[in-house]
Amino acid sequence: MSTTTLTLGSRRRHATDRIMRGVLLLGTLIALVPLVAVVYYLVSKGIGAWSVEFFTKDPTGNFLGDQGGVKSALLGTIEMVALASLLAIPLGWGVALYLVEYGRTGRFAATVRYFVDVMTGVPSIVFGLFIYVTLVLGGWGGSSFAGWKGSVALALLMLPVVTRSAEVVLLLVPDGLREAALALGTPRWRVTMRVVLPTALPGLVTGSLLAVARAAGETAPLLFTATIVAGTTFNLGERMNSLPVQIYTDVGSPSDALVQRAWGSALALVTLILLTTLIARLASRRSRIS
C-alpha cells in the first residue's frame, strides 16, 4: 500500500526532472549555435587569406593589383593594446585595492564604485570622442592623431572592467589571511602587497584579460584617435594602424580580395586574443606556487 503511494509520487517527480533537464540542455545548445557559427565562418573564410605576405607586408592602399598584407595593423594593435594595458591594469588594480582594503564601506568608496559602474556602461565611441576633443584637437604631444592617444582611449575603456573584476576577486581573498598577517605584526601595506595580491593574482590576471580582449577588438575609440595609415610604425607618437580599423575599412570596400583580407584580419585578431589569454593563464598558474 505505502509502496504504491511512494512510487506514484516519485514517478511524477522523475518526469518533471527529466523535462527540466531537457529544457536546460536545449537552451545550452541554442546558445552554442551562434558561438560555433562565428568560429566556423571565421576559420573557413579567414584561413584562405592567410599567407606569408599577409603577415609580412603592409597594406598598399591599391584598389587593384597587389594589395599587400596587414602587418602594420597587427603590430599597431599589439603596441596600442600593450600601452593601454600598462596604463589601465595597474591603475585599475590600485583602485580595486583601495576599495577593498582601505575604503570598504566609506562614502567615498561607495561614490567611486558608483562611477566605475557608470563608466562600464559608457559606449566606446564616447571615449574615442572624449580623447578626440581633448588630446587630438588640443594637439597634445606636438601632433594631432597618434597611437598613444588611441591607447589612452582604450585604457579609459578598460579601466572600469579591470577595476570591477579586480574588486570582485580581491573580495574573495579570505579575511582570515589578512588577519593572520596583521596578527604577525605586519603593516597593512605589506599585507596587501605580499599576501592579498599574490593570493588573488590568478583571478586578477583573468579579469584583466577580459578587458585586454575587449580593448583589442574595439574600433570606435581608435577611429578618431590613432586613425588609419598604411605603414608600420613603432613610434606611438605617430598615426597608427590597427586590426579592427583595418577590418572596418576593408569590409566596406567593393573588392573581393579586400573583403577576404578583412576575414583574415578577424581571424588574426581572435587568434591573438586567444594566445594572450593562454600565455597569461600559464604565467599566473606558475607564479601561484612559489
Added chain:
Amino acid sequence: MTNPDLRTMDDQRITPEGEGAPRAPLPNRAGGAATTTVLAHDDRQVQQAAPGISIGNLQAYYRGGAHAIKNVSLEYAPNKVTAMIGPSGSGKSTVLRCINRMHEETPGAHAEGEVLLDGQDIYGGDVDVVAVRRAIGMVFQKPNPFPTMSIFDNVAAGLKLNGIKGVDLKQRVEESLRGAGLWDEVKDRLGEPGIGLSGGQQQRLCIARTIAVQPQVILMDEPCSALDPIATLKVEELIEDLKQRFTIIIVTHNMQQAARVADTTAFFLLGELIEHAPTDKVFTNPGDERTEQYVTGKFG
C-alpha cells in the same frame, strides 16, 4: 626579561640581540617529554619568563554603538594558560581581540580602557600597533596558512613580511616547527604548499608561524574547534609545552578543553566577566550561580 618597548617600531628591533635575554632553543619534542625541567640542546633551561597581561575597565563597541564588552578587568598570569569560556555572544573572543588590537580592524569597532603588557598600556598614544602584535601573537579558529606559500615560507612569513634581518631563517623555522611539534612530520617537504597539510597539521603550522616571530604572549581563538579529537589532543599537549615560554590566553567553547589545559578560567556572559578563578574551582565549586549553571550544561 626586559620590558618590551612598544613606542617605536624598528624592523631591526626584533632580533635575537634586541630582546634583552637571548631566547633559549626550543625543547625537542621528539623525545616526548614535556616537563618544565627538560634541558634543550645546550645547557640553558627551557623555562622562560614571559610578561603577564592586565586589562582594566575594558569597554568594546561594534559598529552602531553595540556595547560588546562591559567594563571588564582581568589579570592574566605570566607563563600560565588562562581560558575564557562562555556562550556565543558573551564577548570572550572580543576581549581576546582587544588584547592585540585586532578588534579595531573590524570596521566601525573600537575599544576603551587599558590593556597592560608588562606594565605598558598597549592603547597608549605613542604605541605602535605593529609592535603590539609582534609581542602578542595570535592563533585563529580556522587554520589559515598563506595559500601561496610553502611550509617553510609560512613559518618564515612573520620575519619575511616584516623585513626582519639578521635572523638565520633556516634555524628559526626549524626551531619553530619543533616548538609546534610539527618538525618530524614536515622536515622532508618544507618546500611543499602549506595548504597541502591536514587540518590539524595546518593549525600547528599556524602556531609555528606565530612563535617564529618570538612573541611573549600567544592568544588562541578556539584553536581546536575545526579539528578532530586526535589533532585537538596534539594541540592541547602543545599548549602545555608552550606555556614554559609564553603567557597563553585561550578562548574555547569546549569546557572539557578549558578543564584540561587552563590554569585559571574566566567565565563571560553577555559582555561581562562573571567569574575568574583557578580552573578547578570554576568547574567544581564556582562562586556564581550563573557559572555553575553554565558549566553544568543548564544553558549555553
